[in-house]
Amino acid sequence: SFVSAKIDEKFDLIIGNPPYIRWKNLEYELKQELSNNPIWNKYFNSLCDYLYIFILKSIELLNDNGQLIFICPEYWMNTTHSISLRNYMVQNGYFEEIYHFNETPIFDKVTVSIIIFKFVKSKETKDKIKVSKFYDNQKLSDEILYNLKNKIPFNNAEFLIVSQFKLNERWILQSDDVRQELQILETNCLKKNQNTLFNLFDEDKQEFHTIGEFCDIGNGLVSGLDKAFQVNGHALTENELNATINVVKAKDLKPFVIDNITKYIYIDEEGLEEEFFKENYPNFYNHFQKHKSSLDKRYQYNRNINYWEWVFLRNFNLFKKEEKRIFVPCKERISNKDYFRFALVDEGVFPTQDVTAIFKKHNTKESIEYILAYLNNPIVFDWLKCNGIVKGNIVEFSEKPISSIPFRVIDWSNENEVELHNLISHQTKIYLKNQDKSLLYQINQSFNKLFSITQ
Numbered sequence: 522s523f524v525s526a527k528i529d530e531k532f533d534l535i536i537g538n539p540p541y542i543r544w545k546n547l548e549y550e551l552k553q554e555l556s557n558n559p560i561w562n563k564y565f566n567s568l569c570d571y572l573y574i575f576i577l578k579s580i581e582l583l584n585d586n587g588q589l590i591f592i593c594p595e596y597w598m599n600t601t602h603s604i605s606l607r608n609y610m611v612q613n614g615y616f617e618e619i620y621h622f623n624e625t626p627i628f629d630k631v632t633v634s635i636i637i638f639k640f641v642k643s644k645e646t647k648d649k650i651k652v653s654k655f656y657d658n659q660k661l662s663d664e665i666l667y668n669l670k671n672k673i674p675f676n677n678a679e680f681l682i683v684s685q686f687k688l689n690e691r692w693i694l695q696s697d698d699v700r701q702e703l704q705i706l707e708t709n710c711l712k713k714n715q716n717t718l719f720n721l722f723d724e725d726k727q728e729f730h731t732i733g734e735f736c737d738i739g740n741g742l743v744s745g746l747d748k749a750f751q752v753n754g755h756a757l758t759e760n761e762l763n764a765t766i767n768v769v770k771a772k773d774l775k776p777f778v779i780d781n782i783t784k785y786i787y788i789d790e791e792g793l794e795e796e797f798f799k800e801n802y803p804n805f806y807n808h809f810q811k812h813k814s815s816l817d818k819r820y821q822y823n824r825n826i827n828y829w830e831w832v833f834l835r836n837f838n839l840f841k842k843e844e845k846r847i848f849v850p851c852k853e854r855i856s857n858k859d860y861f862r863f864a865l866v867d868e869g870v871f872p873t874q875d876v877t878a879i880f881k882k883h884n885t886k887e888s889i890e891y892i893l894a895y896l897n898n899p900i901v902f903d904w905l906k907c908n909g910i911v912k913g914n915i916v917e918f919s920e921k922p923i924s925s926i927p928f929r930v931i932d933w934s935n936e937n938e939v940e941l942h943n944l945i946s947h948q949t950k951i952y953l954k955n956q957d958k959s960l961l962y963q964i965n966q967s968f969n970k971l972f973s974i975t976q
């Protein structure tokens with residue numbers, strides 16, 4: 522196989538569509554082959570991908586100024602465990618061009634984002650890389666390829682000039698401005714006492730403060746069939762009215778605020794028999810009958826769930842806390858927007874499964890309004906776009922990705938910072954009342970002042 526083949530020749534051009542398989546998914550024989558391979562042992566380990574050795578060995582096989590052109594997934598440009606491959610590439614040449622296809626179905630049944638890169642083996646380097654991005658999820662046509670190749674602007678394409686990647690950096694296909702902005706955010710969120718020269722060169726050692734340290738986070742409640750639980754203006758008895766909860770659905774979230782609250786049926790009575798259910802909740806009973814067969818087919822989580830019950834009340838105790846909370850859609854498509862929708866919601870309002878809720882931990886001093894404004898900040902948007910869990914054009918906001926967002930904590934011994942925290946909280950409170958767009962600009966200005974304290 523290519524891994525252990527002894528190849529004495531050198532080449533001016535290598536073109537390929539190499540395999541990519543995580544170590545843990547490799548067959549036993551392939552693992553054995555890699556374990557006996559000097560290149561693998563020198564640069565990689567069991568957290569690496571089969572792809573890496575194909576890239577590195579191909580570069581070894583190039584003549585000076587020889588070119589490597591590969592079509593492959595993009596994930597290794599950004600992950601921690603590919604750092605030795607990336608450093609090898611930075612030290613042995615430069616990129617001339619990269620094409621990035623986001624969600625574009627290039628190969629059947631392959632859903633990862635694909636790149637095509639041209640790397641030149643050289644002792645010299647070049648300042649800039651030509652990057653072309655295509656965002657659409659439609660199949661490629663000759664015309665699209667022609668336009669991309671010739672850098673002819675069209676819808677869903679972006680052409681960027683990106684600085685050559687550097688040692689020990691994640692490779693981010695963004696303009697220098699955005700890269701600088703992300704650097705500012707990360708420096709701001711770095712834990713104190715870590716910023717030593719040693720740590721700066723070891724990306725595993727650098728640690729940010731994260732939202733997860735300061736907030737409790739939980740995904741919303743699962744009814745199993747939302748339309749059956751929505752009250753939708755039915756006339757209700759008083760008993761029934763008391764058996765409803767206020768819920769916000771993802772589609773009703775906006776940045777900072779919500780559009781709409783929906784009433785859902787929620788009967789908090791254990792061991793209720795159908796007979797009593799019918800008697801005590803007659804309108805609910807009638808309403809549920811038309812959905813009964815679908816309700817019975819819901820996933821039962823290994824329990825016997827009555828058709829009037831929610832299937833999974835995960836995080837219910839968290840949601841019952843008597844305090845404001847921040848809601849965000851679990852998934853957000855960003856192909857046509859440049860913001861996320863973190864919204865402040867009153868106590869007593871619950872999230873459904875398409876929403877994740879964020880609560881301040883009890884010892885967090887930063888205000889909920891400050892956290893809200895922070896999460897809606899454009900720099901955090903850019904950071905998440907580059908570093909979050911992004912699949913195609915969809916950014917995921919389940920518990921884990923939200924907890925790992927870097928957080929700009931306030932240094933409470935610094936008057937200037939405290940003042941800016943209070944100002945941001947105040948500006949946000951006013952925005953929540955009147956939604957005057959000019960305040961958003963002011964809030965971002967205040968954050969910029971805060972970020973500039975740490976530079």
Ligand SMILES: C[S@@+](CC[C@H](N)C(=O)[O-])C[C@H]1O[C@@H](n2cnc3c(N)ncnc32)[C@H](O)[C@@H]1O
Pocket residue numbers: 522523524538539540541
């Ligand atoms: C991503 S696929 C490329 C498919 C190719 N473009 C085609 O259309 O047939 C990677 C290919 O590398 C081959 N491959 C995997 N491990 C290999 C190895 N150790 N040596 C040589 N080829 C290998 C696989 O069989 C697979 O066909």
